[in-house]
Amino acid sequence: MFGFYKTTVGKKIVVASTGVVLFLFVLGHMAGNLKAFMGFNAASGRYKLDEYGEFLRTMGHEVMGNYTALWIVRVVLLLCLLLHLITIVQLQYQKQRARPIGYAKREYDCATYAARSMFLGGLLLLIFIVYHLLHLTTGTLHFRGFEEGAVYSNVVTAFNQPLIVAGYLVAMLILSMHLFHGVWSMFQTLGLDTPQRNKLLRTIAAAASVIIGLGFASVPIAVASGFLNLGQG
Amino acid sequence: MKIKLHIWRQKNSSDKGGFVRYEMNDVSPDMSFLEMIDVLNEQLEAKGEEPVGFEHDCREGICGACSMVINGRAHGPQALTTACQLHMRKFKDGEDIWVEPWRARAFPVVKDLIVDRGAFDRIIQAGGYISVRSGSAPEANSILVPKPAADSAMDAASCIGCGACVAACPNGSAMLFTAAKVSHLALLPQGQPERMLRVQKMIEAMDREMFGPCTNYGECQEACPKGISISFISMLNRDYLKSSLVQIKKGAEKVQAQ
């Protein structure tokens, strides 16, 4: 088992597998965010997004009470993120070690900027994730009347500030780029690529990165443009 | 044609090395890139200066000896072409041309543009073969190979071991080389008995040589003079994953048996 992790290929497979988990999370998160557009539930008197948040906190409560399932998911995600990160740092070290002297002149034929900036992009995303958790999960850095459980209003008050919207948009661009190469790389590393499937897989990766990027960006843009507001209607 | 060359000169592996500029005033567009360096070398030799060291042998694009990064690209600007088959008509009159050795920790510079690619041989020695004793082979047609498998194996087997993939990879990874070698044998029925062990041994050998990890840029595929596809890397990954699972399962069985 540890022999597997020792090789570069084994490490890559670990990065790809944890990448799959993180990708699925991001996809689900994005889909959940779109609940912001579903507005207000007149029957319950709450925003649909808030109900969704409630659902996440209480899922599995019949068996294990509130928050347990959510924490299980959180722990799994955190472990995946840590593994993803640690492995990448090790690989990054091996990469740099493999070419101690670089070229005086270098041309790229197909290594996209997205691919070449994976490590830097990943680090920026890590910073963003920490900020994002403090901003909209714990509210520590919200500063505009953060209210536990009132997800929708927290979001709207947060994104009424253009600087924060801009920051989020940049982060989403970075995420999108990370996924553009990451998802394709995941297919390749897990051995799913074949000459027949290559085009399809690359298209899926590109589509996923665009859809997720736009999906996430839609909420701050909608708030900033006034399309989403604290109206109940 | 006139060209301005900037060639990496390094006396030996312990020398620091640096670029030296040479101006060539009478280059024929019909010369190959190596012939152009030949001409430069004859000029240097006539002056009693040491010629530029570079690997070359067959000069028809198959032995894989020639190895230089020309203007930032392994084997130069023409696709599917080794440096020995690259001709000066692909360059502009008056152009500045930068010539550097393959750069990788696993390929230390021996002299000027010559690097030591023994690491590739050691990867093959670790398992890049089918164990068959001389004289013990069965009748050739008793092993039938479906044409698509044979063709695909041939695609992988066309690797000339030049190392352009390593040179072009931003990570200095040898995955395309290793993948081509592993896949060639993995695609054929003859290669099945040792398939799982082979991929493990060859990847371990590749790592021992301190090649970098693959991050799926695809630069290797673009630089490969034989156009070997990175789909073979995917196949290698698949085989490695499979072989690791087999190993874990076998390990578990062993524990049970005890």
Add this chain to the structure above:
Amino acid sequence: MLQLDAKIPSGPVDKKWQKHKFEMKLVNPANKRKYSVIVVGTGLAGASAAASLGELGYRVKCFCFQDSPRRAHSIAAQGGINAAKNYQNDGDSIWRLFYDTVKGGDYRAREANVYRLAELSVNIIDQCAAQGVPFAREYSGHISNRSFGGTQVSRTFYARGQTGQQLLLGAYSALSRQIDDKTVEMYPNTELLDVVLVDGHCKGIVVRHLISGKLESFSADAVVLATGGYANVFYLSTNAKGCNVTATYRAYKKGAGFGNPCFTQIHPTSIPVSGDHQSKLTLMSEGLRNDGRIWVPRQKGDKRHPSQISEAERLYYLEERYPSFGNLVPRDVASRAAKERCDAGFGVGPGGYGVYLDFADAIKRLGRDVIDERYGNLFEMYERITGENPFDEPMRIYPAPHYTMGGLWVDYNLMSTIPGLFVIGEANFSDHGANRLGASALMQGLADGYFVLPYTIGDYLARVKPGAVKTDHAEFRGVENEVGARTNKLLAIKGKRTVDSFHRELGRVMWDKCGMGRNAAGLKEALQKIPTIREEFWQNVSVVGSGEDRNQCLEKAGRLADFLEFAELMCRDALMREESCGGHFREEHQTPEGEALRNDKDFSFTAVWEHKGPGREPELNREPLTFENVHLTQRSYK
């Protein structure tokens, strides 16, 4: 006088090898590891021999001058490998391959060796297929064949246009397995500079490590040379730049007889020289002649673009001279005809040394797609080199030296006249006579390495005491000193002319006087000129750098120094052989139609040259050739 005992087993030709295998002595399996063998060269012959010997349990040391054993020049063979498998049910047999090879060699090869080669050809294919060589397949999964080089049966096995590379990678992988098993120690970047004899037996070699420049001796119980051919004596040839005669020539100077040095093969379809900078010639597959038509302008020195030369103004000289074979006449006939036209001033392209190979008719007849499918790769390669597209204008081709049938003389056991010195592959003279059939070089290399030498070397080793000589023997010091002195001498000249300029000069003399067509006057002239070039070389060559690190200039100079002596031997042999046969065409000996005219009465022998010391003329020894199974005929392609 050399003792030329070919040791051919008695009995009918088809039973000789079986019988011999039984009669040979064996080395006890437990004793095998006490014996050490040196193999020099890692082409098909060397790699397969080293791998097979290592597997048998001998301790093998293997050397090559390339940076990896995989780069030996066998890798460049394109066409294929012959084998008498008769997979096509078209009437092929071991006997037919044997017959074709003897006939193709113009009856200057040893019957017994050739029969064994044909017999073993089938095992080679089995061996290579089992190693994973990706031979071309039919949809049924069976191995596919093609007809090659004008034979009437389809017996050529191939792997796209890279048969040589694939077979070599097979042998290299077998070698790599033995290196991993520690039965073979591999020394790349190491060049043989001389062989060492102790009490008349070859017991080791002296090499130069090309990276460190250090000289080192290695001892063994037997030495195998698999060092390839010497076509680079012409400077421009299809051989790799590193191919050289040093190993075989050094052995010759130590007493090994050199067989038929003048037998060289010229390939008719290579890309012509584009200028003085030309460093080597690139071969285009001979298959091109199946659909291309060869022509030159009828008018001397016609410099017009081919598209402006009308049909009536073109001379399709092969079709006109050889109506039944046309453009498909054998290699040597096609080559000579091209040279004749160009020498007469009808050549095309820069320098006037080229003839057109035109596909316009074939494109019209078969369509562009068919031609693209058949020759697309070759057309691409041609365009890459010349910048011209053969779909739009005719290709230009010219003959190029390609393969050398001559080599060190060996007996049936592949041992030279020096006991303990074995020679395999292109380096020996044995199987191809005066001309080699297409796709037979790979066959010979692998037969020697996988299936002949592993048996015959055992017969020798079983008769000698293992490890009797070590490198501390005085002979090794002597040879090391000689070799070191030679290197120092080259470095000390510090003259004005480059190594390549001498090589080009030698090449021009050899190509003009000892190339496709030879005559007594020309050969005598060459024999005058070569010593002059050699003398100037030793006084005025510029070998820069030192002997203490990688010095490619020094490597080239050392090889050229041997070519400069060897060239003389080649011319001497060509002058002695007063007949035309195979690749050796003496202009004085031709039929009224310009065909090669053999003289079986006086020249049905192998010429084996013996070195008699510096400054003395070598002595000619003859191994008579007898033909009990093949009927001698004069060929005709009219």
